[in-house]
Amino acid sequence: MPNTDYNQYVSRKKAFVETKNFSMAGRELAKLKELRKMSDENVQPVDVGEVPTPGETIETPSVEAGGSFVDDYAVDVPDIPIPDDEPEGNSIEDEFEGAYKFAVVGVGQGGSRIAQTFWNLGYRRVAIINTAKQDLDPIDMPTENKLLIGGDGAGKKPEIAEEIFNAHREDILDFLKRTFGDEFDRVLVCAGAGGGTGAGGCSVVIEVAHDLCESLGVETRGEGSVAKVGAIVALPSKAEGNRVASNTKRTMDKVLNLKNLGALTPLVILDNEKIKQIYPKLPVRKFWGTSNSSVCALFHLFNRISAQESVYTSFDKADLETVFASGLITFGATPLKKWDQPTDVSQAIRDNLKRTILANLDPSTGNIASCVVIGSTEVLDELPQENLEYGFEQLTRILGSGSTVHRGVYSGSKPGMIVYTAIGGLDAPKEFLD
Secondary structure (H helix, E strand, O other): OOOOHHHHHHHHHHHHHHHHHHHHHHHHHHHHHHHHHHHHHOOOOOOOOOOOOOOOOOOOOOOOOOOHHHHHHOOOOOOOOOOOOOOOOOOOOOOOOOOOOEEEEEEHHHHHHHHHHHHHOOOOOEEEEEEEHHHHOOOOOOHHHEEEEEEEOOOOOHHHHHHHHHHOHHHHHHHHHHHHOOOOOEEEEEEEOOOOHHHHHHHHHHHHHHHHHHHOOOOOOOOOOOOOEEEEEEEOOHHHOHHHHHHHHHHHHHHHHHHHOOOOOOEEEEEHHHHHHHOOOOOHHHHHHHHHHHHHHHHHHHHHHOOOOOOOEOOOHHHHHHHHOOOEOEEEEEEEOOOOOHHHHHHHHHHHHHOOOEOOOOHHHOOEEEEEEEEOHHHHHHOOHHHHHHHHHHHHHHHOOOOEEEEEEEEOOOOOEEEEEEEEOOOOOHHHOO
């Protein structure tokens, strides 16, 4: 359900500007009244000469080059460059067809890695911002998609990063407008919660993204309006120290407050501690790639699948929008090894919700979900419909009364079957509720 508090967020955000404009308007009105009074006191009659009657021939002085008539009466118009026809808009296209045109901005080192993963998947409205050149250079993306501000880094001090980002708001706005182009549906701000640049700059970039969305008409004010800016925030592992833990608490307080105001949706919380638990022997070289690919690939899967039709059951963009507009969301994916019994599918969905690298969230607090099954033709020819229905019904029971579960069944090119879920409208993790 759309969060109507978003209108309150926008109203408060505009309050300072509107107050300032009102004050300036009052001073200008007083000045105008003073000028009018001075004009009334010094008014003089104007001699317009003889006015010809209709049809009367008017004799005008001859005009010669350099003559006094031109000098005394004509307007000397300077050469003014006339612009050409209106230039074409800045159009940027992804390398695939999806339901949404996502614009992605990575803030800090961790956020830039997530943004690069979207770039590798074929998204082309992708930008990264950092305060340290040595953290910006290793990201394998075009130079024009990178922005360096500050230059000396933030040293895991988010308050320093926040000052730098606030001082460069207009630079960031121009950069995002140029990198995203004129057409996009949603913005995803990606950041690590425990560092300096990402933790401090994340909330500022979210606000700037709202400014950009409003200027391009992506967001509108009014009853039922929904924010079009979301975020992927990565939690650090427990071994990274107390300073990082303190930064994480600070960052999560800010983003959850924006989520509660309806100014941030969807919000996805990636938990790097859970990656270590699910993949205990994951090599260092593959750790960040596995972490980021897991969440980005699920975003990508739902974006791609909701743009495709199915001969079975289609899951469309309108279905996905209800999830993206619901606030805090989580994803899951589980392959099925067997599907003969109704409980096989329901068991896969339960495992789906447990074995996820996202933050510990209680699915029973959700109010909206999507469940998409992708199987080979051979599997779908054998799979009893009642087994699928039993799995879908279980997801409805997990969410509780008043919930909605969108479903989709698609034929895939790979053998076997995989169940994908997305649940929205969730409560925040317990450790961030205090």
